[in-house]
Amino acid sequence: MNKEGQCDVLYPILNAISPLPQEVWEKAKPYFKTKDLKPGEHLFCVGDKVEDFYFLILGLARYYYLTENGKEFNKSFAEKSGHLLSSIVSVSKGEPSPFSVEILSDFTTLYISYQDFLSLGLQYSEWNRLHLRIFENLIVKKERREADFLLLNATQRYEKFLNEYSMISHVVPNYHIASYLGITEVALSRIRKKMKLT
Numbered sequence: 001m002n003k004e005g006q007c008d009v010l011y012p013i014l015n016a017i018s019p020l021p022q023e024v025w026e027k028a029k030p031y032f033k034t035k036d037l038k039p040g041e042h043l044f045c046v047g048d049k050v051e052d053f054y055f056l057i058l059g060l061a062r063y064y065y066l067t068e069n070g071k072e073f074n075k076s077f078a079e080k081s082g083h084l085l086s087s088i089v090s091v092s093k094g095e096p097s098p099f100s101v102e103i104l105s106d107f108t109t110l111y112i113s114y115q116d117f118l119s120l121g122l123q124y125s126e127w128n129r130l131h132l133r134i135f136e137n138l139i140v141k142k143e144r145r146e147a148d149f150l151l152l153n154a155t156q157r158y159e160k161f162l163n164e165y166s167m168i169s170h171v172v173p174n175y176h177i178a179s180y181l182g183i184t185e186v187a188l189s190r191i192r193k194k195m196k197l198t
Helices: 005-017 023-033 090-094 114-123 125-151 154-164 174-181 187-195
Strands: 033-037 042-045 053-060 062-065 072-076 100-103 107-114
Touching: 005 023, 005 033, 005 053, 005 107, 023 114, 023 125, 042 072, 042 107, 053 114, 062 125, 072 100, 072 174, 107 114, 114 125, 154 174, 154 187, 174 187
Parallel strands: none
Antiparallel strands: 033 107, 042 100, 053 107, 062 072, 062 100
C-alpha cells in the first residue's frame, strides 16, 4: 500500500476522534512519512529521544519496560489501525523514552514529527482539537489500566484482555500476555486451564 492509500486508512480514523475537514487533512498530509518494519525490529527503544507521532496502519507491536536485570514488562499492545505509538514524556519534554516498542508482525506506520503536529494545531483549530482528543483518549486508557490492576484479579484481567484484544489473543505468545497482566506464565496457564482454554 502506497502513502496515499495509507492516508486513506488514517483519515477516517482521525476524523472519528475529532471532526477534521478534508481541506485541513490535505494540508496535513505532506507532513506525514511512511515506514515499514519487520518482526523483531524496534520502532524505538528505551533511552531513545522520540520526536514523532507514529500512527499504525497495519501490524502488531508491543510496548515494554526493561528492568536493570533485563526483565521485560509489557505495557500495552498496538493492533488497531490509527493507534498512536509514541512516548509522550519524550516528545513533549525531550526526555529519553522509558520504554521500548517492538514489532511483532509486518508493520506499516504513517508518522509525523511532534513539532509539525503542534505547528498544524497553531494553524488549524480543528487540528488542535484533534490533538486534545488524542491526549484525552491516552489519559482515559491509562486510568482504566491502573484501575484494572487495583480492582480486578488476574482472571478478570485476562478475561478483559481477551475481550479487548480478541483479534490478537491467539497470535501473541502467552509469556507476552502474562507480562501484560502482571503475572507469571505458569499462573496464566492455570487460569487458561480453569477457563478450559487449554
